[in-house]
Amino acid sequence: MSPPAGKTPAGEQPADDIEYADPGLARARTELAWTRTAIAFAALGAALLKFRPVVGLPVLVISAVVWRLGRLPGAAGAGHGRDRRPLLITVTTTGVSLVALVLSFLGQGIISLR
Amino acid sequence: MTDQPGGPDPATTSTDGDGTEPDARYTFANERTFLAWSRTSLALVVGGLAIAQLLPPFPGIPWGRHVIGTPLILLGCAVSVISYFEWKASQHALRHGRPLPRSRLPQILAIAIAVIGLTAAVLALLSAVAAR
Numbered sequence A: 001m002s003p004p005a006g007k008t009p010a011g012e013q014p015a016d017d018i019e020y021a022d023p024g025l026a027r028a029r030t031e032l033a034w035t036r037t038a039i040a041f042a043a044l045g046a047a048l049l050k051f052r053p054v055v056g057l058p059v060l061v062i063s064a065v066v067w068r069l070g071r072l073p074g075a076a077g078a079g080h081g082r083d084r085r086p087l088l089i090t091v092t093t094t095g096v097s098l099v100a101l102v103l104s105f106l107g108q109g110i111i112s113l114r
Numbered sequence B: 001m002t003d004q005p006g007g008p009d010p011a012t013t014s015t016d017g018d019g020t021e022p023d024a025r026y027t028f029a030n031e032r033t034f035l036a037w038s039r040t041s042l043a044l045v046v047g048g049l050a051i052a053q054l055l056p057p058f059p060g061i062p063w064g065r066h067v068i069g070t071p072l073i074l075l076g077c078a079v080s081v082i083s084y085f086e087w088k089a090s091q092h093a094l095r096h097g098r099p100l101p102r103s104r105l106p107q108i109l110a111i112a113i114a115v116i117g118l119t120a121a122v123l124a125l126l127s128a129v130a131a132r
Helices: A024-051 A053-069 A085-105 A109-113 B024-054 B064-095 B105-131
Strands: none
Touching: A024 A053, A024 A085, A024 B024, A053 A085, A085 B024, A085 B064, B024 B064, B064 B105
16 A cells, blocks of 8 residues: 555655655656547547548547546556556557548648638 | 565555556556657657648649658557557566566657658758759
């Protein structure tokens, strides 16, 4: 069990870094990393929405799902190594990449934006 | 792992067929690294798509945008997949108390971006010559 914030277990030297004293900060930073990833998906979705609404809307929905995934207990929270969230992110990112690849060959580029 | 800060606590340490539960901070750090690579992957995809769709065509080289944009999108796809396997390998190493495997992604990314950048420079020069 992790010690309370700012306290170290008996028999241990006080930590120089606050992170070593309180793993809760690591959890908070990880949640922020999930939020940044969700924002990255949202930015891509908003950009796609501009010229391909059919593709942009699902990507925006995915960004909300990614944000929610970041709030779920992962491998560290659940206490086992079977965390499926990274696989889900990888499959999603790969799918978005392939869609982007197809989109890059469709349309007339900048002309279609006018 | 004996060098982990805090060390595994017997009260919360679980063992199963896949090693021992490591210090949560290492698991979080590994997860954050994976997420950072995923964002890099998305940035590459967005960059490639923007180049292919938004950049004005190179004068005299109509396929030039795709020569830059397509590799960026494929690189984004590759970074996403490789980062997953690296996350998995690191998690496995953490659970078994082994040294973390060396990441090849920085090398792959640096070389690929350098090649794409050089290609873009050559295309820009060729289009400038063609425009004269």
